[in-house]
Amino acid sequence: MTLYRQLLVTMLLLFAILFITAYSVQFSSTRSYLAQQQETTVVNTVTSLGLALTPYLETSDTVGAESVINAVFDGGFYRKVELDLLAANEQIIREHLAAPRGVPDWFINLGLFHGAQHEAVLTSGWLQLGVLSVEGHPGQAYYQLWQGMSQLATWFVVCFLLVWGLLILALRYLLKPLHDIEIQAREIEQHHFGKPIAVPSTRELKEVVLAINNMAGKLEVQFKEQADEAERLRHRAFFDPTSGLGNRAYFVSQSQSWISDGTGGAVILIAVDMLEQLDEQEGFVARDQMIKAIATHLRKLCQRFGEYALSRLSAREFAMLVPESDVERLSLLGEEINRLIAELVIDPVNSRNISVVGMAVIQSEDDTSQLLTRADNALNKARMNEAGSIIIEHRQQEHQLGRMAWKQLIETALAEDLFELSSQAVFDFNGQLQHEELYIAIRTDEAIYSAGSFLPMVEQFKLGERLDLHIVERALKQLAIRPELQLAVNLTQYSCRQAGFWHQLDQLLALHSQVCARLFLELPESAFFWGKNALVAPLGSLKAAWGVDHFGRHFDVLTQLGDLRPHYVKLDHGFTSQVMEENYDDAFLAAVCRSAHSMGALTIATRVETEQQLEVLKGLYVDAYQGFVSPPHKLV
Structure with missing residues (x-):
């Protein structure tokens, strides 16, 4: 029971005891007074009535x-008047046995009054004329006692309710600082820090x-310093200070x-080979300014993609990782890159040596080494051709579809529900199951398409909203069938940016409110990188728990998630996969985990494949893990 309720109940009990005590005393004194008054009245009546009867008896x-x-x-004040005429040997008797009006029977049955009785012998000189007996009727006493005590009880009840209300207001006002302290303590426990508590006047x-x-x-300062430390370590390990982009280590990860x-x-x-000429002719300051300008334009170019990685690999080379595999669109993208860089050069000495582009489609x-080798071979071929050449290393794969074929496949899968569901468990290091992450694939008669192959097309054709609502609905049905199941569903970046999606999601969750506590929604970290403010309101009112996927992938995001309060974060595999490498510096990963803990979030390592990795991750502030140490299984 809260202190507020304890104080309120205690004060009300004391007031009730005071009321009962005062009422009892008042009741007893009133009853004694009425009984004594009745006895006095009966004695006086016998005396006066005896004097009035004596002449008639004589x-x-x-x-x-x-x-x-x-x-x-x-007059009705007497129950019985009896006169024994001794000379005539007769009796005159008058009785009034009716119950008093306006008094409940149960009150009369308490036997509070028994009726005062007095008897006197009427004489004339030495001669006894008769015996007069008068017994008072208790009805009037009952009536007066009932009326007086009823009114007193009514006033006491009114005062009790009034005091109750005033106590509630007074205690809420006086204990508000304690309530604020309680809320602040809970926030601190979860590593969340709100506004300072208003200082009360009570000492x-x-x-x-x-x-x-x-x-x-x-x-708050300490946790902010932890997040800043993680950012500093990340910048030191994965950041190119000249361009403001990632370095080679970042791109490889x-x-x-x-x-x-x-x-x-x-x-x-x-x-960008012209950077070497620019350095020789105008100095490193002009070269660095050009590098920054190129990085800015490439970053803007990449923002059209949901996910990407952008780095500066060497003095003259930049690298992009984009979710695009269509050769025609990649060729157009390469031409756009060359054109943007060429526009930055004023009066070029040799326009053939400004920039060249080499590409390798992921198979x-x-x-990683094979992919970068193929991309480097394509770049070398482009250098040989000069004049802004674009070379694309690409091999047609089995079941490889064109853009429109992908769109048709996804829309058919949504219409006919061709999605196959599987899940992979997430465990803490004590072996306790945290939840299971839902994986999807499209199964047709010809092939099975994993999510990684069609999700880029989902983003391109803006089908993420339909896909996410469809998969969330299927997950909710699975949760309704299996009460022991807890499922995490990944959302697309496109959905996260749509206000209409959150409204439809709220309606969907309201229809399945009994299972929402076992649903987890995972948002990609890139969704916060581009639209954090738009996510504050929907995530604050979300009826399900949520987490951040690929945590640590984007620069400058670690310090932005503190006020959003995710329930967990899944560390990007690019950082956790390197823990078994020689000379691996684990300071950054540990700092990222501490930064997540400062937000009150659990940290989950992904793509864990061996027991040796688990042992290393235990010492890096990681709370849980998932990966092929516990392979995915199909959901029935």
């Missing part, structure tokens, strides 16, 4: 005596609030991640 006027008794008895609470605010401020994920696309190498059997 003359044996029975009729006159009865008239006097009737006059007294008709004791003031000191506590100041201490909490001071501690929260220091922890991203290539490994793309190939492991089965994401199709192409590697594009861009050689299913590629590894």
Whole structure:
């Protein structure tokens, strides 16, 4: 029970005890007073009635005596008046046995009043004329006691309710600082820091609030420093300071991640040979300015793709990794790259040596070294041809489809539900199952197409919203069938940018509210890189838990996710796959994990393949893992 309720209940109980005590005392005193008043009235009545009857008894006027008794008895205050005429050996009796009006029977049955009784002998000199007995009727006493106590009880109840309301208002006002402290403590526990608590006027609470605010401020600075440290380590390991792009190590790690994920696309190498001439003729300052300008234009060019990697590999070479495998579109992209770079050069000395482009389309059997070797061979061929040549290394694969064929396949799969579902478990290092990540593939009579092969086309043709809603609905149905299941569903970047998608998702989750607690939604980190502010509201009202996929892939994102509070982050495979390499510097990965913990999020390593990797990851602040140590299995 909360302190607020304890104080409220305690004060109300004390008030109730006070009410009951005062009421009992008042009830007892009123009852004694009414009983004593009735007894006094009966004694006085006997005395006065005896004096009035004596003249009639002396003359044996029975009729006159009865008239006097009737006059007294008709007032209704007496239950019985009895006169024994000793001389005539007769009795005059008047009785009133009716129950009092306006008083409930249960109250009368309490037996609070028994009726006062008094008896006197009427005499004339030494002669005894009769015996007069009067018994008071308790009805009037019951009526007065009932009316008085009912009114008193009503006032007490009204006052009790009034005090109850005032106590609620007073305690809420007085205990508001404690409530703010409680909320702030919970936020600190989850590594979230809000605004400082307003300092109250109460001395004791003031000191506590100041201490909490001071501690929260220091922890916020500390966690921000951790995120900044992760960014510094990342920049040191993967950042090219001149261009502001990634370096060769970054590009290699991203290539490994793309190939492991089965994401199709192409590697594009861009050689800007005129940078060497610019350095010789105008100096390194002009060269560096040109490098920055080229990097800016290439970055803008890449923003049309949902996912990409962009790096500067050497003094004259840039590299792009894009989710595009169509040769015709890649050729147009290469021409656009050459044109943009040429436009940056003013009065070129030799227009043939400005830039050349070499490309290699990712094949299913590629590894990182093979892919980069093929791209480098294409670049060398382009150099030999000169004049902005574009060479594309590409081999037609089995089941390779054209762009429009891909679109038709995806739309058919959505219409006929040709998606095959499988899942892979996520465990913590104690062997406890956290959830299972949902994988999708399109199965036709001819072939099975993995998600990595068709998701780039989903983004290109803006079908992500339809796909995500379809897969989430199927996942919700699976959760309804299997109550032990917890599923994580990946969302596309296109969906994350659509306000209409979040509205439809809310409606869908409302229809399956009983299973929403077991659904996890994974957003790509790139969605936050391009539209974080648009995601604050929908994620804040989301009825399901959510996480960030490919965490750590993009620069400058680590420090931006703190106020969004993801439940978990899945580390990009490009960083976790290198932990078994010799001379691997694990400082960056550890810093990324600490940065995630500062947001209150679990860290999950992906693509874990061996037990040796698990042992290394345990010491790097990683909370859980998934990978081929626990292979995917088909969902029925």
